[in-house]
Amino acid sequence: MHSYELSLENWFVADDHLIGAEAGLGKGFYFQMAGFENGRIQTAARAVGLMQAAYDAALEYARTRVVFGEAIINYELTRVKLATMAAIIQCARQFSLEVARQMGRGGGALEASMAKAYVCRAAEWVTREAMQIHGGMGYAEEYPVSRYFVDARVLSIFEGADETLCLKVIARRLLEDVR
Numbered sequence: 001m002h003s004y005e006l007s008l009e010n011w012f013v014a015d016d017h018l019i020g021a022e023a024g025l026g027k028g029f030y031f032q033m034a035g036f037e038n039g040r041i042q043t044a045a046r047a048v049g050l051m052q053a054a055y056d057a058a059l060e061y062a063r064t065r066v067v068f069g070e071a072i073i074n075y076e077l078t079r080v081k082l083a084t085m086a087a088i089i090q091c092a093r094q095f096s097l098e099v100a101r102q103m104g105r106g107g108g109a110l111e112a113s114m115a116k117a118y119v120c121r122a123a124e125w126v127t128r129e130a131m132q133i134h135g136g137m138g139y140a141e142e143y144p145v146s147r148y149f150v151d152a153r154v155l156s157i158f159e160g161a162d163e164t165l166c167l168k169v170i171a172r173r174l175l176e177d178v179r
């Protein structure tokens with residue numbers, strides 16, 4: 001990522017450009033918050049895709065990489081890693097899909113935050129295991145898994161850093177429910 005400074009001075013926005021027209025006056029913050037809820041489930045879906053790509057790459061590498069005369073897919077430890085990765089990906093996919101369905105019915109705001117927090121963390125672990133299966137080549141830029149690992153890392157930061165998401169959204173709503 002490269003970052004640049006952006007500055008807007010004396011910027012004029014005409015009345016008829018107000019989002020939501022007159023009914024939108026003073027509601028910008030709430031529109032933005034609603035947008036974040038969609039962004040959270042979208043980020044969880046992105047994490048699922050990333051994990052699947054990492055798993056596919058690891059499976060392919062394990063089939064072709066021969067160590068001590070044996071393809072590493074034939075070593076039990078590799079199989080356990082792949083099975084655990086597949087189980088986590090399936091959980092993440094089903095969880096995200098179910099929350100997306102809830103959101104489609106007008107609910108699921110709290111669950112979208114939970115899905116993002118859990119699934120994005122899971123993506124860090126799954127891409128790490130995929131890189132590990134590649135051995136030293138997992139760190140080489142010519143293998144996509146090195147990129148997947150780096151990309152997984154940002155998922156817990158953007159669209160709401162994990163800590164603020166858990167503190168300001170999940171914990172707050174859970175405590176409101178208790179009250």
Ligand SMILES: Cc1cc2nc3c(=O)[nH]c(=O)nc-3n(C[C@H](O)[C@H](O)[C@H](O)COP(=O)(O)OP(=O)(O)OC[C@H]3O[C@@H](n4cnc5c(N)ncnc54)[C@H](O)[C@@H]3O)c2cc1C
Nearest residue numbers: 001002154155156157158159160161162163164165167168
């Ligand atoms: C690749 C990338 C793309 C992005 N794209 C967009 C985009 O398209 N649109 C957009 O609007 N933004 C975008 N962002 C910004 C992103 O949403 C923010 O970086 C993110 O929300 C975290 O905010 P911050 O960077 O200001 O971190 P900070 O708020 O400075 O947080 C720094 C650290 O402090 C912790 N922290 C903060 N507050 C608390 C607290 N109260 N208690 C405990 N810990 C706390 C955080 O969890 C974090 O660990 C993007 C960022 C990246 C990296």
